[in-house]
Amino acid sequence: MTARIGVVIPARDEAERIDACLDAAEVACDITGSDDLNLIGFCAGGITQSLLMAHLAATGRPLVASSTLAVTTIDTEAKSSMNMFASRRSVESSIAQSRRRGVLRGSDLARVFEDEY
Numbered sequence: 273m274t275a276r277i278g279v280v281i282p283a284r285d286e287a288e289r290i291d292a293c294l295d296a297a298e299v300a301c302d303i304t305g306s307d308d309l310n311l312i313g314f315c316a317g318g319i320t321q322s323l324l325m326a327h328l329a330a331t332g333r334p335l336v337a338s339s340t341l342a343v344t345t346i347d348t349e350a351k352s353s354m355n356m357f358a359s360r361r362s363v364e365s366s367i368a369q370s371r372r373r374g375v376l377r378g379s380d381l382a383r384v385f386e387d388e389y
Contacts, residue, residue: 293324297335308337318344
């Protein structure tokens with residue numbers, strides 16, 4: 273049986289988000305009766321997933337069988353197309369909007385790739 277579970281987790285900070293992701297992973301394992309799970313993270317979700325994987329590695333917990341990252345910037349200092357288009361203004365605007373709403377809409381995220389708006 274393959275379980276597909278998508279999670280959007282509002283949180284005050286990354287530590288709270290990682291705890292919530294860990295809780296969600298444990299619930300998915302409980303529901304499916306599996307000892308571990310496979311993860312895929314896209315974009316900012318991949319960054320959060322990387323933090324979760326680091327936490328699991330540091331604590332020696334084998335909860336994840338495989339981890340896949342897609343469209344995920346891990347090294348924000350590296351030259352990339354994402355960094356080329358993401359201006360400080362567009363990123364700050366997206367962060368402010370997501371804090372007000374509790375979620376970042378896809379249409380707002382797309383604005384990160386525009387030069388000016």
